[in-house]
Amino acid sequence: MRFPYLRKAAPEGLATARSQRWDPAEVVRILLGTENKGRDEATRRNHRRLAQLPSGKTFESWKETESSIPVPTQHALMTLEWVTRAENLAVAGPSGTGKNHLAEALANKAIDQGMKVAWFTLKSLTAHLGRAIVDNTVSRGVAKITRCDLIVVDDIGMLPSGHAAAEAFYRVIDAAYERRSVVVASNLHPSGFDSIMPKTLATAAVDRLLHHAHIVLTEGSSLRLIQATSGQGVVPLNQPG
Template sequence: MERIDAHIDSVAQKYRGLYLTAMAQGLEQLLGQAEANAVSYLHFAETLVEQELQQRNGKRIEQNQRRAGFPVQKSLDDFDYGFQTSISKREVNSLLDFGFIDNRENVVFIGSPGVGKTHLAIGLGFKAIEAGYKVCFTTALALIEALELAELKGELKKKINQLLKFDLLIIDELGYLPMNKQGMHNLFQLINAMYEYRSIILTTNPVGRVLL
């Protein structure tokens, strides 16, 4: 028995050397299950690989959620369609195949403060990350300030290129505060660079100026 345990530890160590940590961690348990259920070698190999893939996918999602910069966690399942009747669950669910991202299209949520525009935008952002897309969330004010700072440093193109690495950019609260001429120019440069190349979800109020 000690020899078998030592052999399992040796194999697990080799997996770790190949950065297959989930396979290394689950090896002994999965071996026991395989022996108890008399599964085939192919089924055992598949189960072992699936465990590794699941862990890596989970880590990728967690990492991309952190990078997205969401201010809070919002779920589409928690959205109250009974309170906000101007949009239906069917309309929102129609976006969940993320064809608008694949087709480089944009989504605009227009409504008064407090109706749930940000909730929907964040909820879609989380779902997009789970589906494998890279997402960045920012308020319009923070974005304009970041672009202005980059422009003052002579790094506006660099900043725009950084944002273009994301498949989806969520810009929240556009039009809530006035924008100066330089801010509008910098934002236009970003929108122009993203046009038909990346997708945007934009939230704005009814009197905000939508640039898309």
């Protein structure tokens, strides 16, 4: 075994151990701990790279008091216990009310806890599986997605979706059903998905999605619009003297 993080830390660690006369077993324990920590951090970096999260939003920038979601619900979602039970989350509400931020913050937290995450918009999911159809690798593509612990499908309902989008959405929801957690973020309640995609596929997908799902509704004015109109959306320009 190569132990790259142990080897990097060894010179300084051994020098400290000699000067402070550490027990050899303690030295080994500390160096192995350094190796484990380094590997965990590398795994998280790789998981974050593969997830392709859109903007790096986390709970550090989340303002729970500005959200219309009840604070106890926010805290319960942050535990990610529902992910370990392969339960789903549907977040629905007007544009700018924190749906995307919440979904990405949950995805980042899942990665921090060692989970694998896949992030798609409905459009990118459709394109991803569309390429797989051309290559005749749809089953393999869906299986790869559902190897992740948490699957996020964002931006549902922004535009009408055709058969290809509905089929891609259904394939993933069906494959993940009772095996993996799916988060959907939409300006429509899932019960209204049949208004933007073919009814048969929408009904079948939503039936599976909501069977073991937490439904969270956001409301209020757009936080983005409030920030923009109050001048918080940009760094103030330096006015010429």
